[in-house]
Amino acid sequence: MRFRAKIVDIGCLNHFTRVISTIAKLAKTCTLRLTVEKLYFILSDKVANGGVSMWCELNQGNVFDEYQMEGVAVESNEIYLELTPENLSRALKAAQNAKAVKIKLTNKQCPCLTVVMELPSLSSSSRIVTHDIPVGVIPRKLWNDFKEPTVPDFDVSIYLPVVKTMKSVVERMKNLSNSIVIEANQNGEMNLKIETDLVSVTTHFKELGNPPWESEDGSQGSARDRDSESMAEARIDIKRLLQLLAGQQVNPTKALCNIVSKRIVHFILLHEDVSLQYFIPALA
Structure with a gap:
């Protein structure tokens, strides 16, 4: 299971930061689903029990300059992570002047989304700042809990x-x-x-x-x-x-x-x- 992505374009970085900031205001924790084509942010509180639910999706090709991911298996090339979006939002806000931002799935005592920022400096060399954001890996057997909601039969x-x-x-x-x-x-x-x-x-x-x-x-x-x-x-x-x-x-x-x-x-x-x-x- 691997995930690695890179953003160089400042417009794309700002856009992605705004999306994550929006998610952070709607959910304390959410599920991040990674596929080859898209990223999904899912909050699946049971509406029947009075909870809200959310489904946000964006095309990775419109955000990342480089994007590589390998899922848990060939027949299910996806990754599901439990994430605190506010932590990712803070990391991205600190990267607003970055030359490049890399996001990758790492294992540092626990699974993490590691955000590596290349920041400009007064010297010829760049400053590298790293944020490790703990995540939980959701096992394959629970993926059915995070299906896209159907449009209700509305009035x-x-x-x-x-x-x-x-x-x-x-x-x-x-x-x-x-x-x-x-x-x-x-x-x-x-x-x-x-x-x-x-x-x-x-x-x-x-x-x-x-x-x-x-x-x-x-x-x-x-x-x-x-x-x-x-x-x-x-x-x-x-x-x-x-x-x-x-x-x-x-x-x-x-x-x-x-x-x-x-x-x-x-x-x-x-x-x-x-x-x-x-x-x-x-x-x-």
């Missing part, structure tokens, strides 16, 4: 307003309640609502648009058949929502959410080569 799918705008609205609302109701319809309308014994506050968004979804037979479909004016809603933990909105270091070019009434809200954020899915279960 409404809608594009989100500008993430920064939505974040500022939710930040003000969090002082009023621990939960927030998201409701939307197939007519491009979304409402964010706070309802308590003392106060009721609603922010309305219109003309957001509804993404087309392709059905299994290849035809253009949408959410479940329902009146376009009819609202689907779910009450969710407001801190979970703010965590997602506030954690965005990579400004998504496209953001949408799918609502399964009174069950789950599924967010999808897309930015060039990165896609992030985030599932927040509804409160009872």
